[in-house]
Amino acid sequence: MSRSFGTVRAVDDVSLEIQDGEFFTLLGPSGCGKTTLLRTIAGFADLSAGQIRFGQKRIDTLPPHRRNTGMVFQNYAIFPNLTVGGNVAYGLKARSVPEVQIKERVARVLRLVHLDTYGDRWPHQLSGGQLQRVAIARCLVIEPEVLLLDEPLSNLDAKLRVEMRAEIRELQQQLKITAIYVTHDQEEALAMSDRIAVMRAGKLEQVARPQDIYRAPATPFVAEFMGTTNLLRGTVAGRAGEALRIRVGQQEFCAAGKAGEGESVSFSLRPETIRLLGPGETPPTGWGAFEARLGSVEFLGAITRIELQIGNDTMLRVASLDVLPDELKARGRIAAAYDPRRITVFRG
Ligand SMILES: Nc1ncnc2c1ncn2[C@@H]1O[C@H](COP(=O)(O)OP(=O)(O)O)[C@@H](O)[C@H]1O
Ligand SMILES: [Mg+2]
Known part of the structure; x- marks a missing residue:
């Protein structure tokens, strides 16, 4: 797939296959096209060329709400005028799920993200880490086929970032959900991923397991971007x-x-x-x-x-x-x- 903005080739002829249940990370410096690639999968940006498929099903022709993806953003994007429970229930209400089921599914997913007792709280009463957990819960509750996360931890302080990355990884493993994770943080990518795609100027430099990216970088760019060398x-x-x-x-x-x-x-x-x-x-x-x-x-x-x-x-x-x-x-x-x-x- 490719996606251009005028003369800027934000994503430039990229081919990728991600496995079911894989934690796959797009890693690269600012402006290399990570967000654009993620947004084309979610359907918030159109393709200039190419196709996106989930299994055999082509999805790039579908509107965003019919693609069955959940997206978590850097700035949480929580509704301030709804409680924690209200935020998590939002996607289910929009899909006209019966009230009894909503209650049960919201409670279950709040348990998953360790916010069992927070359902009646308001967003302004929560810390950054808790808000990001609500954002993740809100995605998980609709049981998406693919979870998309765009630098979800970059607004958190260093210590919390380290805790939350382990938590997200654990959750992904527990649910066996396919996750595509965007970050510019090399350590985060190494710690969380099954595989990493290192991007540079809209292209893929290398796609490999963390240990191979680090120990056997395919290009000088990957060697230098991945840690210090x-x-x-x-x-x-x-x-x-x-x-x-x-x-x-x-x-x-x-x-x-x-x-x-x-x-x-x-x-x-x-x-x-x-x-x-x-x-x-x-x-x-x-x-x-x-x-x-x-x-x-x-x-x-x-x-x-x-x-x-x-x-x-x-x-x-x-x-x-x-x-x-x-x-x-x-x-x-x-x-x-x-x-x-x-x-x-x-x-x-
Ligand atoms: N809506 C847009 N209009 C014009 N240019 C854009 C738009 N979105 C992204 N770009 C450009 O596409 C390139 C990739 O951006 P982006 O996907 O946001 O990179 P990253 O997430 O890796 O920082 C950049 O050069 C950026 O300026
Ligand atoms: Mg970005």
Whole structure:
């Protein structure tokens, strides 16, 4: 499917298949087309080209209320003049469900989102997290085929966001509902999803499981967008057994990958995969090692962020558990090691 606004290709020739019961996340920077893609599924935006199907049934030709989707928004979109129960019952009333059934279904779904005793409260009496639970309950009560969530947690503070993401995931698993979740938060995507689609400028960069997106990024963009990494550029100098030897300035790195001698490549090496070696310590078998000058050191409690200068113009970021800045500064030159299998090489 595609969707353009004038000359802007908001969603640009995207093909996706999402499994029944899957928690599928659209992840990407602001403006990459996530909301537009979600809105075309809900029917709030038309397609410029393509089709959307639920199973065998084509749904992009149906009006929004006949698609059987529920959508949760960032700003909750709760009716302030209705109670919590009234908000949740709204969609059922609109579908002329009998009153007795409404009562029962509202009570059941309020239990699901842990708001059993809140049915008579007014929205202004609720916290942000509770309001978002009402919004989710209001969608779930109509038993949608697909639950669509557009950055539902971004108005909440950091701690609550972490709690709520676990809660939403648990609910989705319990109900076995198909969920399409939009976020620009990498950690949220990793924590919640069965699969992630990383988007960039209306196109899909990679669709894969969280661990594969993180450990085997398909492009330099995915490597950099997904967490923090060292993205280095070098020239293939030859092979060392199975590994490539890649020259970066005066330094050589070993990396698992395929490329020809003399080829210019870039590669990603995650800060947390680099291990500092103590004085006299040798690297594990099969690992590469290098020496570096200590750059800046940032002590963050659980981890310490370190910059290592190798050669004149290459800086490597390292994230190390359980190391104190003073210990490092006393050493002068630092030795470090890495596993060549944890390097991802990109050709071209
Ligand atoms: N109603 C609209 N009219 C014109 N341009 C739009 C409209 N909605 C979105 N866009 C444009 O489409 C692109 C994708 O937007 P959007 O889907 O909101 O991205 P995201 O949700 O990833 O931040 C952006 O360039 C945005 O400016
Ligand atoms: Mg958006």
